[in-house]
Amino acid sequence: xxAIPEALAAIIGQRVDQxxxxxxxxxxxxxxxxxxxxxxxxxxxxxxxxxxxxxxxSAELALLMQQAGAQGVCVQKTSEAEAMxxxxxxxxxxxxxxxxxxxxxxVARLAALLASRGGRLGIAVDSPEGIERLAxxxxxxxxxxxIDVLVEIDVGQGRCGVPPGEAAVALALAVARHSRLRxxxxxxxxxxxxxxxxxxxxxxxxxxxxxQAAKTRDLIIAAGLPVPLVTGSGTGxxxxxxxxxxxxxxxxxxxxxxxxxxxxxxxxPAQPAFEHALFVKTQVxxxxxxxxxCDAGHKSHAIDSGLPTVGQxxxxxxxRYANGGDEHGLLYAEGDKARLPALGRMLxxxxxxxxxxxxxxDFMIGVRGGLTLGTVERIIRVDARGALH
Amino acid sequence: xxAIPEALAAIIGQRVDQxxxxxxxxxxxxxxxxxxxxxxxxxxxxxxxxxxxxxxxSAELALLMQQAGAQGVCVQKTSEAEAMxxxxxxxxxxxxxxxxxxxxxxVARLAALLASRGGRLGIAVDSPEGIERLAxxxxxxxxxxxIDVLVEIDVGQGRCGVPPGEAAVALALAVARHSRLRxxxxxxxxxxxxxxxxxxxxxxxxxxxxxQAAKTRDLIIAAGLPVPLVTGSGTGxxxxxxxxxxxxxxxxxxxxxxxxxxxxxxxxPAQPAFEHALFVKTQVxxxxxxxxxCDAGHKSHAIDSGLPTVGQxxxxxxxRYANGGDEHGLLYAEGDKARLPALGRMLxxxxxxxxxxxxxxDFMIGVRGGLTLGTVERIIRVDARGALH
Numbered sequence: 001x002x003a004i005p006e007a008l009a010a011i012i013g014q015r016v017d018q019x020x021x022x023x024x025x026x027x028x029x030x031x032x033x034x035x036x037x038x039x040x041x042x043x044x045x046x047x048x049x050x051x052x053x054x055x056x057x058s059a060e061l062a063l064l065m066q067q068a069g070a071q072g073v074c075v076q077k078t079s080e081a082e083a084m085x086x087x088x089x090x091x092x093x094x095x096x097x098x099x100x101x102x103x104x105x106x107v108a109r110l111a112a113l114l115a116s117r118g119g120r121l122g123i124a125v126d127s128p129e130g131i132e133r134l135a136x137x138x139x140x141x142x143x144x145x146x147i148d149v150l151v152e153i154d155v156g157q158g159r160c161g162v163p164p165g166e167a168a169v170a171l172a173l174a175v176a177r178h179s180r181l182r183x184x185x186x187x188x189x190x191x192x193x194x195x196x197x198x199x200x201x202x203x204x205x206x207x208x209x210x211x212q213a214a215k216t217r218d219l220i221i222a223a224g225l226p227v228p229l230v231t232g233s234g235t236g237x238x239x240x241x242x243x244x245x246x247x248x249x250x251x252x253x254x255x256x257x258x259x260x261x262x263x264x265x266x267x268x269p270a271q272p273a274f275e276h277a278l279f280v281k282t283q284v285x286x287x288x289x290x291x292x293x294c295d296a297g298h299k300s301h302a303i304d305s306g307l308p309t310v311g312q313x314x315x316x317x318x319x320r321y322a323n324g325g326d327e328h329g330l331l332y333a334e335g336d337k338a339r340l341p342a343l344g345r346m347l348x349x350x351x352x353x354x355x356x357x358x359x360x361x362d363f364m365i366g367v368r369g370g371l372t373l374g375t376v377e378r379i380i381r382v383d384a385r386g387a388l389h
Numbered sequence: 390x391x392a393i394p395e396a397l398a399a400i401i402g403q404r405v406d407q408x409x410x411x412x413x414x415x416x417x418x419x420x421x422x423x424x425x426x427x428x429x430x431x432x433x434x435x436x437x438x439x440x441x442x443x444x445x446x447s448a449e450l451a452l453l454m455q456q457a458g459a460q461g462v463c464v465q466k467t468s469e470a471e472a473m474x475x476x477x478x479x480x481x482x483x484x485x486x487x488x489x490x491x492x493x494x495x496v497a498r499l500a501a502l503l504a505s506r507g508g509r510l511g512i513a514v515d516s517p518e519g520i521e522r523l524a525x526x527x528x529x530x531x532x533x534x535x536i537d538v539l540v541e542i543d544v545g546q547g548r549c550g551v552p553p554g555e556a557a558v559a560l561a562l563a564v565a566r567h568s569r570l571r572x573x574x575x576x577x578x579x580x581x582x583x584x585x586x587x588x589x590x591x592x593x594x595x596x597x598x599x600x601q602a603a604k605t606r607d608l609i610i611a612a613g614l615p616v617p618l619v620t621g622s623g624t625g626x627x628x629x630x631x632x633x634x635x636x637x638x639x640x641x642x643x644x645x646x647x648x649x650x651x652x653x654x655x656x657x658p659a660q661p662a663f664e665h666a667l668f669v670k671t672q673v674x675x676x677x678x679x680x681x682x683c684d685a686g687h688k689s690h691a692i693d694s695g696l697p698t699v700g701q702x703x704x705x706x707x708x709r710y711a712n713g714g715d716e717h718g719l720l721y722a723e724g725d726k727a728r729l730p731a732l733g734r735m736l737x738x739x740x741x742x743x744x745x746x747x748x749x750x751d752f753m754i755g756v757r758g759g760l761t762l763g764t765v766e767r768i769i770r771v772d773a774r775g776a777l778h
C-alpha cells in the first residue's frame with residue numbers, strides 16, 4: 001500500500017468545502033489583488049521589488065510576480081536559490097551569509113548556470129573571510145561568470161552584518177579587489193522593525209535605518225567605489241524605504257499572503273490594503289462542553305509570531321484558537337452570543353507567520369471564487385520546502 | 390539544474406565533522422541505549438510499550454524498536470498510519486479522533502490491509518457520531534476486517550475525550566453494538582502532566598489519572614463489557630503508569646531521542662536514564678562583538694516547547710541560544726570565561742521538542758561513534774514528514 005500523497009487530497013475543479021483537512025489554501029483572488037497593489041506601489045515610487053521567496057517558497061509564484069513586474073527573487077539559503085533556479089527563475093539574490101565551502105561551491109555553480117541563462121546571482125557578505133572563501137569558490141568553479149556581492153550592514157536587526165560606516169567601506173573595497181566579485185551595493189534590512197505595533201514607531205525606526213544606509217553609501221562612494229543599490233525592507237515598513245530616495249529595491253515578501261501578525265499591528269495609511277490570502281483549512285474533530293477541538297495544531301502552522309486567528313467568513317461567530325499541541329487546536333467561544341462549532345464543521349485559520357507555515361506543506365491549494373463557494377484552480381508546489389542548506 | 394536533495398548532504402562513512410549544516414543527526418549509540426533501557430523497564434513492569442511514532446515518524450526506527458520488544462506503534466494521524474504500514478509496520482493504533490469520511494474510508498482500507506498481513510489497526514473515539522461514521526466506513530469497505538476501538542477519556546489534558554465515568558460507559562456499549570468494531574479498552578493520556586517541572590507534581594497528577602481510568606474501567610466491566618486494555622502515558626510520567634497495575638501499555642515516544650524540555654525538569658529517580666540522542670548540527674556564519682550567528686533558526690527546530698540548548702561536547706564553553714528568526718540563531722557567551730565561537734565553527738543544538746523538529750526534515754543522519762569522532766552509519770527517512778491528514 002502506497003501512502004497517499006497530500007497533493008491528492010485536492011483535485012482541480014473540486015469545490016472548496018470538499019478539500020480534506022488540514023490543508024494550506026490560497027485565495028487566488030486575494031493573492032492576485034495583493035500582487036497588483038504591490039506592482040502599482042512600486043511603479044508609483046519608482047523602486048524595484050524583489051519579493052523574498054523565503055516566504056512562498058514556490059517558483060510558480062515567483063514567476064507570477066515577475067510577470068507583474070517583480071525583479072526576480074531574494075532567498076536566504078543556497079538550496080532555496082537552487083529550487084528557484086530549477087523552477088525557471090533567473091535573477092536571484094541570496095540575502096544571507098554563506099560560509100561553508102561545500103555550499104559556496106554550489107553558489108559558484110549556480111552563478112555560472114544563471115549567467116548562462118542570461119540571469120545573475122547575488123549574495124551578501126559581512127566578513128573578510130566570507131569574501132575570501134566566496135572568491136576562492138568562484139575561481140575554482142571553472143566558469144568565468146561573476147557574482148553580485150552586497151555588503152550587509154546591521155541597521156538595527158542585531159543579527160548579521162557589520163556596523164554601518166567604515167567597517168562596511170573596508171568590506172566593499174575588499175570585494176572590489178576580486179575580479180570575479182562585483183560590488184553590487186548594500187544589504188540593509190531591519191526585520192524587527194517590520195513587526196512594531198505602532199505605525200509611528202515603525203516610521204521612526206526606518207528613519208534611522210535610512211540615515212545609516214545613506215551615510216554608509218556616501219562613505220563608500222567617497223572611497224572611490226560606486227554603490228549601485230541599497231536593498232532591504234519588508235511588508236511592515238515598505239512605505240518608508242520606498243519613499244526614502246535611498247533604497248532602490250524592496251525585498252518585501254509577506255504582502256503576497258499577509259500574516260495574522262501584520263494584521264494585529266496599526267496600519268500605515270500609505271500602505272497598500274493587502275488582504276489575507278493564505279489559510280489553513282481545518283475541521284472540528286471533538287466537541288466538549290467547554291471547547292471544541294480541531295485537527296490543526298502547530299504541525300499545521302507556525303507559532304513563532306503568535307497563534308493563528310479564526311477566520312470569520314464561514315462561521316459567523318467569534319472563536320478563539322488556543323494551542324492544543326502538534327496535532328490539535330482548541331477552540332473557545334468568545335462573547336455572549338458565541339457558541340461552539342459542531343462536530344465536522346470546517347474552519348479557516350489565518351496563520352500568525354506565513355513563511356514557516358508554508359514550510360510545513362508540500363503543496364498549496366489555489367482556490368478561485370472565494371472560500372465559501374470557490375473551486376480548486378491549481379495545486380502549487382512548495383519547491384523550497386525544507387530547503388535548509 | 391536539479392536542486393540538490395538534502396539527503397546527499399551526508400554520505401555513509403563520512404566523518405561527522407564533514408556533515409553540512411543545518412542537519413538533523415542521531416547519535417546511534419545513545420539511541421540504542423535508550424531503546425535497551427526502555428525495553429528493560431517495560432519487561433520489569435510487565436507492561437507493553439507501543440512507542441508513539443508521531444515522535445520519530447520513521448518506519449525504520451519503529452521496526453528497530455519492535456525487534457527490541459515494542460508492540461507496534463501509535464500514531465496521531467491517518468496518513469502517519471499509512472506511512473508506517475507502507476514501511477512494514479503491522480500493528481498500529483491511531484490515538485486520535487478521525488471524523489472526515491474520506492479519511493475514515495482510508496482507515497477502513499488500512500484496517501483490511503493490516504488484517505491481511507496478520508496485523509491490526511486500532512483507533513480512538515470520543516463521540517456517538519464518530520462511532521457511527523467509523524462503523525459506516527468499515528461496512529462500506531468491502532472487507533470483513535474489524536478494527537480495535539478505544540474509548541478516549543479526558544484524564545486532565547483538557548483536549549479530546551469524554552469525561553471519565555458514565556459517558557465513557559455509554560460509548561463503550563455503543564462500540565460493542567457494531568459487529569465490525571471491537572471494543573479494545575480505554576485511551577487515557579494526560580499530555581500536560583508529562584511536562585510538569587516537579588517530579589512530585591507529575592506523580593500527583595498521574596495518581597488522579599490512574600484513579601479515573603480505573604473507575605471508568607470498573608464501570609464498563611460492571612455494565613457487562615470486558616476492558617482488555619488501558620493505554621496512555623508518556624516519557625515524563627511512565628514510571629507511574631507502569632507501576633499502576635491499571636495501564637497495560639505505555640505510549641511514550643520521546644525517550645528515544647529526549648527533548649531539551651524533558652531535561653529541564655526534575656528527574657524521577659525511578660525513571661530510566663534516557664540520554665539526548667537527537668541533535669541539530671549548525672555552523673557559525675557571522676561573528677559580531679556581542680554575539681555570533683549560526684545557520685539554524687526555527688525552520689531547523691521547533692520552538693513550541695522552548696528554544697534549543699547548545700550541546701557542550703564540541704565547544705567547551707557556555708553558549709546561550711536566542712531566537713534569530715526562521716533561518717538564524719543568535720549565540721551569546723555566558724559567564725566570565727566564556728567566549729564566542731569562531732566563524733565556521735560547528736555546534737550541536739538539542740531541540741526543545743523532538744516531534745515537530747523531526748517534521749522539518751526529510752532525513753535524519755545516523756552517526757556511530759559519537760559526535761566528535763564518529764562517522765555516518767545510515768540515513769533514516771522521515772516517512773511521515775508532513776503527514777497532516
